Amino acid sequence: MRALFWFKRDLRLLDNKGVGEAARDATELVPVFIFDKKLLAELNGPQTRTGFLVAALKQLDGQLRKKGSRLYVFYGQPEEIFAQLISDLKPDALYTNRSYSWTGEKTQKKVEALCRKQGVVFKDFNDSLLVPPEKIEARKVYSPFFRLWGLALAQQEVSVLPEPGLLRTPELNWPSLAETIKLIPYQKNRHWNPDYAEVRLKQFDFKGYEDNRNQLGLDGTSRLSVALRFGLVSIRQVFDQVRKKLSADSQLVKELAWREFWYHIGYYFPWTQDLEFQEKRRGLKWLNREEDLRALEEARTGYLLIDAAINQLKEEGWMHNRARLVVASFVTKDLLIDWRVGEKFFKKYLLDYDEVVNTGNWQWSASVGADPRPFRLFNPQLQAAKYDPECRYIRKYVPELKKTPCRQIQALELQNYHPPIVDHRWASIRAKPYFK
Numbered sequence: 293m294r295a296l297f298w299f300k301r302d303l304r305l306l307d308n309k310g311v312g313e314a315a316r317d318a319t320e321l322v323p324v325f326i327f328d329k330k331l332l333a334e335l336n337g338p339q340t341r342t343g344f345l346v347a348a349l350k351q352l353d354g355q356l357r358k359k360g361s362r363l364y365v366f367y368g369q370p371e372e373i374f375a376q377l378i379s380d381l382k383p384d385a386l387y388t389n390r391s392y393s394w395t396g397e398k399t400q401k402k403v404e405a406l407c408r409k410q411g412v413v414f415k416d417f418n419d420s421l422l423v424p425p426e427k428i429e430a431r432k433v434y435s436p437f438f439r440l441w442g443l444a445l446a447q448q449e450v451s452v453l454p455e456p457g458l459l460r461t462p463e464l465n466w467p468s469l470a471e472t473i474k475l476i477p478y479q480k481n482r483h484w485n486p487d488y489a490e491v492r493l494k495q496f497d498f499k500g501y502e503d504n505r506n507q508l509g510l511d512g513t514s515r516l517s518v519a520l521r522f523g524l525v526s527i528r529q530v531f532d533q534v535r536k537k538l539s540a541d542s543q544l545v546k547e548l549a550w551r552e553f554w555y556h557i558g559y560y561f562p563w564t565q566d567l568e569f570q571e572k573r574r575g576l577k578w579l580n581r582e583e584d585l586r587a588l589e590e591a592r593t594g595y596l597l598i599d600a601a602i603n604q605l606k607e608e609g610w611m612h613n614r615a616r617l618v619v620a621s622f623v624t625k626d627l628l629i630d631w632r633v634g635e636k637f638f639k640k641y642l643l644d645y646d647e648v649v650n651t652g653n654w655q656w657s658a659s660v661g662a663d664p665r666p667f668r669l670f671n672p673q674l675q676a677a678k679y680d681p682e683c684r685y686i687r688k689y690v691p692e693l694k695k696t697p698c699r700q701i702q703a704l705e706l707q708n709y710h711p712p713i714v715d716h717r718w719a720s721i722r723a724k725p726y727f728k
């Protein structure tokens with residue numbers, strides 16, 4: 293049996309569900325990756341993000357070559373590319389790992405319909421979630437979801453599959469990664485290298501997570517979001533490490549469940565992609581002032597924690613979770629900027645950008661999402677004092693303050709620093725009636 297394997301957000305061979313199934317069933321397997329033209333145009337952020345993807349594909353191609361195979365790479369619309377590949381190769385089947393994101397699912401459905409029309413068997417597998425949404429009844433609140441999710445997880449076997457053995461891949465006159473990347477603008481990513489994922493999984497201090505995860509100046513979170521986004525390691529590998537060191541209700545397990553909760557919400561309430569989960573919070577009159585958005589993007593809001601966080605985002609393509617929470621609160625509550633605008637801003641820069649997770653978190657931060665608490669608001673200065681008490685984060689990401697004593701930073705005795713674009717105390721009084 294001749295099969296195509298379509299890699300998407302699962303760029304590895306170890307513990308790859310779909311690859312394992314395809315390798316077992318097929319006598320000839322043709323691995324394919326498609327740079328989705330529309331998606332790349334939409335993700336119009338720094339070219340280093342595509343640079344990271346290119347490096348991840350090189351890593352995958354290397355893994356495949358060790359198995360006697362190789363990666364064929366295309367640039368275009370997946371359904372159009374597959375129409376051509378099916379007509380060229382006449383495969384019996386197309387295997388892939390299932391997309392649960394809104395955009396990914398739509399694209400996948402088009403390819404599935406094409407396969408049906410052409411008489412090609414289409415098979416997809418859950419590879420990205422510990423408990424896929426269809427296994428749990430719909431829940432609107434995290435805590436009851438977490439209980440059901442934990443029960444479902446306890447009832448199933450979570451094991452890590454080995455890499456497949458040798459793969460038989462025909463020599464085709466199809467483009468290689470080296471050929472296709474000539475068509476795509478990208479830049480080398482200096483901050484992230486895909487081989488970090490395996491190392492981090494082995495070396496991260498999982499036991500210290502609970503104490504350190506909110507401290508902005510420490511390397512206290514796993515930074516595995518990027519690895520999970522591109523599938524450089526599997527969610528089962530991560531969970532396997534976590535359960536060896538921590539209990540089933542530890543904070544890190546809860547965070548992994550948050551990721552799955554947003555997929556759960558996205559699956560059962562798909563309209564939340566661009567509409568508020570809470571009906572009573574639809575149609576809010578956001579201010580969306582251009583000058584506020586510009587100051588935010590240029591990291592000159594006058595709030596040091598916010599400016600540091602934006603610089604971190606733009607330089608590294610990643611932002612600490614505590615900083616994401618404070619920024620999203622500031623954007624939606626202090627500046628009254630629509631959460632959809634905030635979501636797009638993060639989309640532009642985040643390397644771990646995930647439309648379902650980002651949307652869920654932005655709605656939650658804006659108090660319009662799946663969250664029983666009526667209103668949340670963070671004071672950026674108090675948050676800085678609590679989570680960056682030695683000003684390590686601020687000094688690292690606001691370069692002009694590198695040498696300023698922390699005392700002075702905390703007392704805000706700063707000359708020549710940007711004046712705040714809004715007064716937080718005043719803004720918080722203004723915000724409350726908006727969210728009534």
Ligand SMILES: Cc1cc2nc3c(=O)[nH]c(=O)nc-3n(C[C@H](O)[C@H](O)[C@H](O)COP(=O)(O)OP(=O)(O)OC[C@H]3O[C@@H](n4cnc5c(N)ncnc54)[C@H](O)[C@@H]3O)c2cc1C
Pocket residue numbers: 505513514515516517518520521547548550551552554611612613614616617620638642644645646647649650651653654657
């Ligand atoms: C406004 C906002 C936008 C966000 N956008 C994204 C996004 O686009 N992509 C993304 O992966 N995460 C997003 N997050 C969630 C979270 O900030 C990141 O997952 C986390 O900072 C990644 O760092 P880490 O891997 O060190 O996390 P850790 O603290 O080590 O957590 C381990 C893993 O748990 C998951 N996780 C942790 N917190 C959350 C959360 N709140 N929601 C969902 N999953 C979580 C991630 O997969 C993470 O890698 C967002 C959070 C906020 C507040």
